Amino acid sequence: MGNAGPIDEYVASMRHALRGPGSAKRDLLTEARDSLLDAAEAYEGEGLPRAEAERLAIDDFGTVPEVAPGFQGELTVSQGRRTAALLFLSVPLIAFMWAIIWRVFPGSPHVDEIKPAWFGLLARTVDLLQLSVGAIGGLALLAFGRGARHIRRPARLTRWLGLFVWIQMPLIGALGLTLAAAAHGPVGFADYLPGLAVTVVSDALSVWQLYSAAHCLRCTRAVSALGSANLSPVDRERSLSRW
Template sequence: MGNAGPIDEYVVSMRHALRGPGGARRDLLAEARDSLLDAAEAYECEGLPRAEAERLAVADFGTVPEVAPGFQEELAVSQGRRTAALLFLSVPLTALSWSVIWRVFPGTPSMAVAKPEWYGLLSRTVDGIQLATGVAGGLALLALGRGLRRMRRPALVTRWLGLLVWLQMPIMAVMCVGLTVGAQGPAGFSGYIPGLVVSSITYALAAWWLHSAAHCLLYTLGAPALSAVDRERSLSRS
C-alpha cells in the first residue's frame, strides 16, 4: 500500500474495522469508496491537487472510529435478515419433513415399540417450539425489513435471534433424542433409511442455524444504534 492514496488507506482501515457478511461488507465499502472519490473529484474541480482533494474528502466523511459503528450495525442488520429468513423457511420445513416421513414411511413391524406415556407431550412440545421459532424468524424478517424505520436499535433483533438459537438448541437436542428413543427404542433409526436421511438433513440444518446465529452474536458485539443518515442509506438498499 506504499503508493495508496488517502482514500485507499481509509477504505483499508474501514475494512479491518468491520465484521459482517462478505457480500454486504464489500458493497458497503464500495459505496463508501465511491462517495469519497466523488467528493475528491469535486475538490479537484476547484483546482486542488489530487492528494489534497482526497485528504479533504476523507476528513469530510469522518474518521473510521466515527463512521464504522454505523456501518457495523448495517452489517449486523444484514446478518439478522439472513438468519431470520433461514429460520422462517427451514425450521417449519424440518417439522413438516418429520411429519411426512412418519406417514409415508411408518417403519417396519420390528420398529413398532410401545411408546412411553410422556412421548405425546414431548412430541407436541417439540412441534410447538419449532413452530414458534419459525414464527419468530418471520417476525424478525419483517422487523428488519419494513419495520426498520420504526426501530431505534435494530441490531438488538439480530442479537436476540442469535441468543434464541443458541439457548434453545441444547434443549431441542435433548428432546429430539428422547423422541427417537421413545419411538424407536435404544437402537434409534439404525437400519431405517428414511429416518436416517431426514436426520442427516436435520443435523445439517441445525449446524447451519448455529453458524448463522454465532455470526449474529459476533456482528452485534458493541454495535450502537444507527444514525439517521446511516439508517436512510441502509433502507435505500433494502
C-alpha cells in the first residue's frame, strides 16, 4: 500500500482484531479501506491536509471497537457457512467411498468368520452417525442461506456447529477404526490396499472438517471478545451501513 497514514493504521488494527476465513476477511478490509479512502479524498478536495482528511474519514466510519463487532459477525457467519457446506459435501462422499469399497473390493475370504456378532450393529450405528453429520451440515447450510433472516444469533449457530463436529467426528473415527480392525482381524488392515487408500482420503477429509470446526469456535470466541456475541441481522446491517 502506498499510503502509510491513519487509514492504513486503522485497517491494520482492524485486521489484527478480526478472525475468520482469509478471503472473506480480505474482502471486508478492502471494501472498508476503499470507503475510507473515498471519504478522505472528499475531505481533501475541500482543502484539508491529507492526514486530517483521513482522520475525519475514520471518525465518520467509526472506531475499531465500534465497527469490528459487525465485521466479525459477518466473518463468523461466513466460517459457519463454509463448515456446513464442507460437511454436507464430504460426509456423503466418505460414506459412498466406503460403500463402494465393501462391495467392489471385498477383503479377506475369511472376513465373515472374523467379524464378531456386534459388527453389524456397530456398522449401522456408524452409518447413522455419519448421516446425522451430513444432515446437520445440510440444515446449517440452509439456515445460513435462505434462513439467515430468521436467525437471531448466527454466532451461536456457528459455535454449535463447531462443537457438534468436534464431538461427532472423533467418535465416528474411533468406531470406524474398531470396525476396520474387527473386519480384517489378523489379515492386517495395511494389507487391504483399497481400504487403506479410502482411509487416507477419509482421514484427510475428517482432519479438514475438524480444522474448519476449530475455526468456527475461534470466530465465535472473537465475537465474544469484541462484545458482540449475539449479533442480529439488524445489528449487522446497521454496522455495515457505515460503508
